[in-house]
Amino acid sequence: MSAVRLSTTSYVVLGMLALRGPSTSYDLKRAIGHSVGYFWSFPHAQLYSEPQRLAELGLLELSLEEDGRRRKTFTITEKGRHALRQWLAEPTNEHFEIRDVAELKLFFSEAGDPGNVLELAREQVKQHEERIAVYEATQRRFGQRPEVAPRMVSLQLGLEMERAALRFWTALSDELNSDADPALPAEYLQALVGRLNRPNGG
Amino acid sequence: MSAVRLSTTSYVVLGMLALRGPSTSYDLKRAIGHSVGYFWSFPHAQLYSEPQRLAELGLLELSLEEDGRRRKTFTITEKGRHALRQWLAEPTNEHFEIRDVAELKLFFSEAGDPGNVLELAREQVKQHEERIAVYEATQRRFGQRPEVAPRMVSLQLGLEMERAALRFWTALSDELNSDADPALPAEYLQALVGRLNRPNGG
DNA sequence: GGTGTATGGTCCGTTTCAGACCATCTGTTT
DNA sequence: AAACAGATGGTCTGAAACGGACCATACACC
Numbered sequence: 001m002s003a004v005r006l007s008t009t010s011y012v013v014l015g016m017l018a019l020r021g022p023s024t025s026y027d028l029k030r031a032i033g034h035s036v037g038y039f040w041s042f043p044h045a046q047l048y049s050e051p052q053r054l055a056e057l058g059l060l061e062l063s064l065e066e067d068g069r070r071r072k073t074f075t076i077t078e079k080g081r082h083a084l085r086q087w088l089a090e091p092t093n094e095h096f097e098i099r100d101v102a103e104l105k106l107f108f109s110e111a112g113d114p115g116n117v118l119e120l121a122r123e124q125v126k127q128h129e130e131r132i133a134v135y136e137a138t139q140r141r142f143g144q145r146p147e148v149a150p151r152m153v154s155l156q157l158g159l160e161m162e163r164a165a166l167r168f169w170t171a172l173s174d175e176l177n178s179d180a181d182p183a184l185p186a187e188y189l190q191a192l193v194g195r196l197n198r199p200n201g202g
Numbered sequence: 203m204s205a206v207r208l209s210t211t212s213y214v215v216l217g218m219l220a221l222r223g224p225s226t227s228y229d230l231k232r233a234i235g236h237s238v239g240y241f242w243s244f245p246h247a248q249l250y251s252e253p254q255r256l257a258e259l260g261l262l263e264l265s266l267e268e269d270g271r272r273r274k275t276f277t278i279t280e281k282g283r284h285a286l287r288q289w290l291a292e293p294t295n296e297h298f299e300i301r302d303v304a305e306l307k308l309f310f311s312e313a314g315d316p317g318n319v320l321e322l323a324r325e326q327v328k329q330h331e332e333r334i335a336v337y338e339a340t341q342r343r344f345g346q347r348p349e350v351a352p353r354m355v356s357l358q359l360g361l362e363m364e365r366a367a368l369r370f371w372t373a374l375s376d377e378l379n380s381d382a383d384p385a386l387p388a389e390y391l392q393a394l395v396g397r398l399n400r401p402n403g404g
Numbered sequence: 405g406g407t408g409t410a411t412g413g414t415c416c417g418t419t420t421c422a423g424a425c426c427a428t429c430t431g432t433t434t
Numbered sequence: 435a436a437a438c439a440g441a442t443g444g445t446c447t448g449a450a451a452c453g454g455a456c457c458a459t460a461c462a463c464c
Contacts, residue, residue: 069442157371164366425444
C-alpha cells in the first residue's frame with residue numbers, strides 16, 4: 001500500500017501541518033522560512049509539489065477555495081498524523097550534516113594566499129553575529145509563550161552552534177590580527193586553541 | 203571562454219589536487235572521506251565525473267596509465283591553480299548550512315509522544331561522542347606535523363561545533379531524566395539553558 | 405584454488421535544485 | 435479612479451546532484 005518512501009522534507013510538511021493546522025503552501029513557506037528552515041532548507045517550489053503528493057497518498061486532505069484566489073489548503077489526516085508519529089518515535093542515528101564553504105576555504109587556504117584568511121574570518125564573524133541576533137530576537141518574541149516553548153528548545157541548539165562558530169572565527173581573526181608572522185601554523189593553532197579555551201575568550 | 207560555472211564541489215577537487223599532488227579519483231575519495239568530507243559531502247560518483255569535466259576545461263591534466271589497471275591520474279594545471287586561488291581570495295558571505303534530522307524531530311516533538319525525546323537525545327549524545335573521538339584521533343595523529351597543521355585549524359572548528367551539540371543534547375537528556383514532569387516546557391527550557399551555562403555542565 | 409578485501413571505476417533512474425516566470429489581491433499614492 | 439508597490443499564491447523547467455547498484459582487477463592469505 002504505502003510502499004512509498006517519505007523523505008525528510010515530507011515529514012517537515014507533515015510536521016508543520018500538525019503544528020499549525022490547515023495551511024496553504026504559501027503559509028508553510030513563510031512558517032518554515034523563519035523556523036525549521038534554518039536547519040532544513042529546500043527550494044520553495046517543493047512546498048507546492050510535495051503536499052500534492054502527500055495528498056495523493058492520503059496523508060493530507062486538500063480543499064480548494066471556491067472564490068477568487070482559489071487557494072489550496074492542506075489538512076493533515078489521521079493517516080498523516082500516524083506516519084508523523086511513527087517517524088518521531090524512532091530516534092535517528094543520523095549525524096547532522098554541515099555544508100560550510102568558509103570552512104572549506106579555510107581548509108584549502110594553504111593553496112592560496114594565507115592573507116585571505118583574515119578577511120574570511122571577519123566576514124564569518126559578521127555572518128554569525130547576524131544570525132545570532134535573529135535567533136535571539138525570536139527567542140525574546142516567543143520564549144515566554146508556553147504554546148511554542150517546546151519549539152524554542154531546538155532554537156537553543158541552533159544558538160549554541162552559532163555561538164561555537166562565532167567563538168572560533170573570532171579567536172581566529174584575533175589571532176591573525178595580533179600575529180606578526182601568520183606563517184607558523186603549528187604554534188598558531190596552539191594559540192588558537194588557547195584562546196578558545198580561555199573563558200571570555202571572545 | 204570559461205563562462206562555465208564551477209560548483210563548490212569543483213573547488214574541493216581542485217583544492218585536493220593542489221594539496222596532494224597528482225591523484226586518481228579513488229585517491230581523492232579516500233582523502234576527502236576522512237577530512238573535508240565531514241563538512242562538504244557528496245556521492246563518490248561525482249569524483250569520477252567532475253575531474254573529467256575540469257580536465258575538459260583545462261583546469262586539470264589527465265594521464266592514463268599504460269599497464270594493467272589503466273588508472274586515470276589527474277594533475278592540477280596552472281589554469282586550475284589560478285581558478286582555485288581566485289576562489290580562495292574572495293571571502294564568502296554564505297552562512298553554513300545545517301541539515302539535522304534530530305533537530306527536526308525535536309522541533310516537531312509536540313506532535314508526537316514527548317517521551318520520545320529522551321531516546322532521541324541519548325542517541326545524539328552517542329553520535330556526537332563518536333564523532334568527537336574520530337576528530338580527536340585525527341588531531342593526535344596529525345596535529346604535530348607542521349605540513350598539515352593548517353588543515354587542523356578547520357578540524358578545530360568541527361570539534362567546537364561537535365562539542366556544542368554534545369553539550370546541548372547532554373543537558374537535554376539530563377534535564378529530561380531528572381524531571382518528573384517533562385510536560386512543563388517553559389520552565390524546562392529555562393532549566394536547560396541554566397545547565398548549558400553552568401561550567402562543567404556536561 | 406578459493407575467498408575476502410581493498411582498489412578503481414561506470415552507469416543510470418530518480419530527486420532536488422535554483423530560479424525564472426506568471427497571476428491575483430490589497431493598500432497607498434496621486 | 436488610475437497607477438503602482440508589495441505581499442500573496444502558484445507553476446514550470448533544464449540542469450545538477452543523489453545514491454546505490456554494478457563491474458572488474460589486484461593482491462594477500464588460507
